[in-house]
Amino acid sequence: MRHDISILIIGLLVVLTTASIVAAILSARAPKPLSSTLINLTQRINAWWVMVALMTVAFFFGRYGLTILFALISFASLREFVTLTHTRRSDHWVLLGMFGIIIPFQYWLVWTAWYGLFVIFIPVYCFLLMPAITALHGDTERFLERIAAQQWAVMISVYCVSHVPALLTLDVPGFEGRNLLLIAFLIIVVQGSDVLQYIFGKLFGKHRFSPTVSPSKTWEGLIGGLVSASLLGALLSFVTPFSPLQAACVAFVACSMGFLGGLVASAIKRDQGVKDWGHLIEGHGGMMDRTDSLVFAAPIFFHIVRYFWTV
Amino acid sequence: MSKLALKTFTLLQTVTSVGLSALAWVVTGVRPIWNGSMPSDRQRIYFANHTSHGDFILLSACLSEKERAITHAVAAGEYWGKSRLRRFIAEDMLSSVLINRQWTKPEENPIEIMLSVLDQGHSLILFPEGTRNMTEEPLLPFRSGLYNLSMARPEVELIPCWIENMSRVLPKGQFLPVPLLCRVVFGAPVTVAPGEERRAFLDRAHATLLALNPRPERDD
Numbered sequence: 395m396r397h398d399i400s401i402l403i404i405g406l407l408v409v410l411t412t413a414s415i416v417a418a419i420l421s422a423r424a425p426k427p428l429s430s431t432l433i434n435l436t437q438r439i440n441a442w443w444v445m446v447a448l449m450t451v452a453f454f455f456g457r458y459g460l461t462i463l464f465a466l467i468s469f470a471s472l473r474e475f476v477t478l479t480h481t482r483r484s485d486h487w488v489l490l491g492m493f494g495i496i497i498p499f500q501y502w503l504v505w506t507a508w509y510g511l512f513v514i515f516i517p518v519y520c521f522l523l524m525p526a527i528t529a530l531h532g533d534t535e536r537f538l539e540r541i542a543a544q545q546w547a548v549m550i551s552v553y554c555v556s557h558v559p560a561l562l563t564l565d566v567p568g569f570e571g572r573n574l575l576l577i578a579f580l581i582i583v584v585q586g587s588d589v590l591q592y593i594f595g596k597l598f599g600k601h602r603f604s605p606t607v608s609p610s611k612t613w614e615g616l617i618g619g620l621v622s623a624s625l626l627g628a629l630l631s632f633v634t635p636f637s638p639l640q641a642a643c644v645a646f647v648a649c650s651m652g653f654l655g656g657l658v659a660s661a662i663k664r665d666q667g668v669k670d671w672g673h674l675i676e677g678h679g680g681m682m683d684r685t686d687s688l689v690f691a692a693p694i695f696f697h698i699v700r701y702f703w704t705v
Numbered sequence: 706m707s708k709l710a711l712k713t714f715t716l717l718q719t720v721t722s723v724g725l726s727a728l729a730w731v732v733t734g735v736r737p738i739w740n741g742s743m744p745s746d747r748q749r750i751y752f753a754n755h756t757s758h759g760d761f762i763l764l765s766a767c768l769s770e771k772e773r774a775i776t777h778a779v780a781a782g783e784y785w786g787k788s789r790l791r792r793f794i795a796e797d798m799l800s801s802v803l804i805n806r807q808w809t810k811p812e813e814n815p816i817e818i819m820l821s822v823l824d825q826g827h828s829l830i831l832f833p834e835g836t837r838n839m840t841e842e843p844l845l846p847f848r849s850g851l852y853n854l855s856m857a858r859p860e861v862e863l864i865p866c867w868i869e870n871m872s873r874v875l876p877k878g879q880f881l882p883v884p885l886l887c888r889v890v891f892g893a894p895v896t897v898a899p900g901e902e903r904r905a906f907l908d909r910a911h912a913t914l915l916a917l918n919p920r921p922e923r924d925d
Contacts, residue, residue: 469884476885
């Protein structure tokens, strides 16, 4: 396992170092003052360094590290989501429960691998109890809108995100003790697809995919990104229980979901009249701006592995 | 006070201020937006909207360690001076300046107390609404302290600061904060124009502060 992880980490370091060198050369040659695109590029690469460093540390601590890291990611995403939505004073206890009960309990379920409750705790119990609490408070103004926003906030930021560390609880025959690599595979492929879509879009993008939701997404970017990310998945099959062809297919499905996640996140931001989810990461906006695609891909990837590769 | 006690006190204040700023960041991810003014060593009066006990912690978390050490929040004496514990928290741990809004004795004159702090070269955080705003209005009318201080010490900069979201983080009557993102928008300095009337200036300062709200429709 250590051997596989080392190869992945060295690979990432090579990619990031190359990116930093290219950005430095571009910045040195470009006329001063630097254009905002170049400054943003450097900021993004630096943020990637920080994210890869954090991820490496979490991997080093194994199950503890990853469960805690993703619980913190849920916290930051939920905070961004709720900040954007309409709330009233009477929502205070429901909101406190989302941060103080739902996040810890959902990650405790991940930790104890209690699959039966893990999959229904939020979409059944929380979805019924949250509106009940609000109704008991007696404040019905914009009731459905407030409830829907809160339910979607926990669905996306907690339920979906928690499926990433939940990959550690799957029993894949012949893959024992290497589940960390499933997480590495998912993150590298989905985040890689984001970057590749961006690059293909910048290079060849002509036909807009959805001008009303996200003007920067193009058909060329989407197809180029998905095909190259599937190839990347096939190349990484040596760290997974999948054959190269299977890895390419799984990567394709995960990245397609990732693309849709980005689209949904853009639609929510547009609806709320903001450009970024938050200001956590320099040059990247908030946590949700980075994780929107991973969030949609994670539960689907989890279920594909669970249904086809576990006993 | 003995030297040791003084040292313990300074240490206590530093620990409290660093600790509270870190806590404010963990809960609200607070970030300053310098929109018209920049961080500076100059002596200042930061004036802000007031909806929560956490307001001045959020504002001072946006200042540098050095500025924070010489910046004092002005707090209500009749509330924070009520018991020894409250006075200890307000004066010794948070280094606030307590003023009495219903003062009777001349030595309790709030303006004199605030001026004496300014004369030590320190800065102030002032909530010119005079109380926490619990109404539906985004900002209550200003009391006249801001005008009086500026007339007496015209060299001190008056910086308007809009504190966003604190009313949702810690609403009236609650003691557990909901972690929501907060920002503090620092605007351009306001000065009393030559010959400007008290009320005209206060209304102008009020409007300047209100205009800093980055999401005016969302204050609910």
